[in-house]
Amino acid sequence: xxxxxxxxxxxxxxxxxxxxxxxxxxxxxxxxxxxxxxxxxxxxxxxxxxxxxxxxxxxxxxxxxxxxxxxxxxxxxxxxxxxxxxxxxxxxxxxxxxxxxxxxxxxxxxxxxxxxxxxxxxxxxxxxxxxxxxxxxxxxxxxxxxxxxxxxxxxxxxxxxxxxxxxxxxxxxxxxxxxxxxxxxxxxxxxxxxxxxxxxxxxxxxxxxxxxxxxxxxxxxxxxxxxxxxxxxxxxxxxxxxxxxxxxxxxxxxxx
Amino acid sequence: xxxxxxxxxxxxxxxxxxxxxxxxxxxxxxxxxxxxxxxxxxxxxxxxxxxxxxxxxxxxxxxxxxxxxxxxxxxxxxxxxxxxxxxxxxxxxxxxxxxxxxxxxxxxxxxxxxxxxxxxxxxxxxxxxxxxxxxxxxxxxxxxxxxxxxxxxxxxxxxxxxxxxxxxxxxxxxxxxxxxxxxxxxxxxxxxxxxxxxxxxxxxxxxxxxxxxxxxxxxxxxxxxxxxxxxxxxxxxxxxxxxxxxxxxxxxxxxx
Numbered sequence: 419x420x421x422x423x424x425x426x427x428x429x430x431x432x433x434x435x436x437x438x439x440x441x442x443x444x445x446x447x448x449x450x451x452x453x454x455x456x457x458x459x460x461x462x463x464x465x466x467x468x469x470x471x472x473x474x475x476x477x478x479x480x481x482x483x484x485x486x487x488x489x490x491x492x493x494x495x496x497x498x499x500x501x502x503x504x505x506x507x508x509x510x511x512x513x514x515x516x517x518x519x520x521x522x523x524x525x526x527x528x529x530x531x532x533x534x535x536x537x538x539x540x541x542x543x544x545x546x547x548x549x550x551x552x553x554x555x556x557x558x559x560x561x562x563x564x565x566x567x568x569x570x571x572x573x574x575x576x577x578x579x580x581x582x583x584x585x586x587x588x589x590x591x592x593x594x595x596x597x598x599x600x601x602x603x604x605x606x607x608x609x610x611x612x613x614x615x616x617x618x619x620x621x622x623x624x625x626x627x628x629x630x631x632x633x634x635x636x637x638x639x640x641x642x643x644x645x646x647x648x649x650x651x652x653x654x655x656x657x658x659x660x661x662x663x664x665x666x667x668x669x670x671x672x673x674x
Numbered sequence: 675x676x677x678x679x680x681x682x683x684x685x686x687x688x689x690x691x692x693x694x695x696x697x698x699x700x701x702x703x704x705x706x707x708x709x710x711x712x713x714x715x716x717x718x719x720x721x722x723x724x725x726x727x728x729x730x731x732x733x734x735x736x737x738x739x740x741x742x743x744x745x746x747x748x749x750x751x752x753x754x755x756x757x758x759x760x761x762x763x764x765x766x767x768x769x770x771x772x773x774x775x776x777x778x779x780x781x782x783x784x785x786x787x788x789x790x791x792x793x794x795x796x797x798x799x800x801x802x803x804x805x806x807x808x809x810x811x812x813x814x815x816x817x818x819x820x821x822x823x824x825x826x827x828x829x830x831x832x833x834x835x836x837x838x839x840x841x842x843x844x845x846x847x848x849x850x851x852x853x854x855x856x857x858x859x860x861x862x863x864x865x866x867x868x869x870x871x872x873x874x875x876x877x878x879x880x881x882x883x884x885x886x887x888x889x890x891x892x893x894x895x896x897x898x899x900x901x902x903x904x905x906x907x908x909x910x911x912x913x914x915x916x917x918x919x920x921x922x923x924x925x926x927x928x929x930x
Contacts, residue, residue, distance in 0.1 A: 463754040470725060470921045472759045498719040503728045665726045 461486035484547035528648035546670035717742035740803035784904035802926035
């Protein structure tokens with residue numbers, strides 16, 4: 419019986435922290451935990467302010483936040499955030515507006531990280547923590563291996579089936595037309611009205627200005643742009659604007 | 675010695691999960707954990723899509739997300755997100771532009787949840803989960819007890835000291851002018867050029883249109899609006915626009 423005393427003593431000493439709700443004994447030292455928490459808060463606030471376009475024009479993800487961005491971009495939170503945005507588009511489509519139905523109803527989509535996911539590429543290139551190598555990204559785009567963003571694909575089909583014409587306006591170059599079309603079709607996109615890519619005359623032009631020009635052309639042709647879905651602010655800003663814009667998350671890169 | 679056998683057996687059985695990295699024994703049942711995680715992800719995606727203005731015009735915070743919004747609005751993440759936005763304003767002010775210096779440089783701030791925090795009020799009213807009672811919120815505003823958002827106060831002083839004129843454009847009514855001014859001064863704001871409140875002629879008008887009109891007046895008077903800091907999209911959208919806008923977080927209410 420004497421032998422049982424140290425047993426219960428040891429056991430209750432071991433379990434006491436759980437009973438009192440203090441679990442730190444099982445965690446890394448508090449100072450480490452605080453540091454990790456501070457970094458997480460810091461990087462999350464960077465990421466959210468990028469999404470809001472309060473932080474503009476970053477060239478690379480700050481080094482200390484690479485693992486945070488990686489974690490987010492491969493998380494179910496990223497998927498949920500995107501899906502929620504797409505759900506809001508559906509809500510808008512069901513209640514907002516009566517498309518003219520005369521062939522002048524238009525909707526705009528970005529391509530990269532809106533229809534096609536570049537996460538497999540960025541996975542191999544530091545999730546935006548490495549300065550983008552043009553040759554590498556072009557090689558990836560030429561491979562036509564980008565998967566579809568599944569929730570955007572469903573929305574794409576829904577919009578097309580409503581009789582709204584879909585215009586894809588991308589900052590990819592004209593020289594990537596063929597692999598881009600191949601990639602889109604392979605993963606299930608079909609039935610868009612036009613795919614606008616950057617030609618020679620648009621080279622060196624800011625993406626925002628190039629996209630404004632593309633929208634202006636649609637408006638000049640008599641289209642009503644009901645909405646834009648994209649992952650970059652340069653797809654929305656400036657005039658003419660769409661009636662609504664829906665921002666998908668992407669904190670891996672910034673296109674000005 | 676025979677008594678020690680159950681001791682080590684029990685102890686190793688108790689500690690085995692930690693050695694293998696499976697800590698679930700100490701957590702709520704997995705199904706509960708999953709439910710909690712799903713709800714957290716769901717509510718976080720609601721909140722982020724509100725910030726992005728993908729979700730528009732909600733009347734109350736969804737009931738299932740009240741505790742999430744409460745947690746966020748009282749967290750160090752909320753403070754960090756706001757501070758990061760303010761840091762970006764400072765960065766912009768230091769590099770972007772050369773104010774004219776002829777008295778025509780202007781900056782706009784919202785009042786509620788930009789200069790003054792209504793969190794103490796919403797703490798008592800379900801963090802946006804209760805439909806807003808006009809009498810209650812007016813009583814709170816008349817009490818002049820809202821604390822300053824400290825980081826915005828510092829920015830306010832910085833902008834004023836640069837010689838840029840500060841215009842406060844608020845959706846509060848003219849009848850709240852005196853308690854609003856009292857509140858602002860008590861917590862340290864002084865030296866703004868004008869405080870625009872909603873008069874009788876603006877009643878029933880959408881806040882966005884009222885704020886557009888206020889900006890138009892500034893532009894007509896020859897001002898250059900370098901930036902707007904606010905917590906609502908209705909403070910930024912429409913023309914004339916400012917050169918930059920900085921969105922502070924607020925998922926407790928939506929002003930259309």
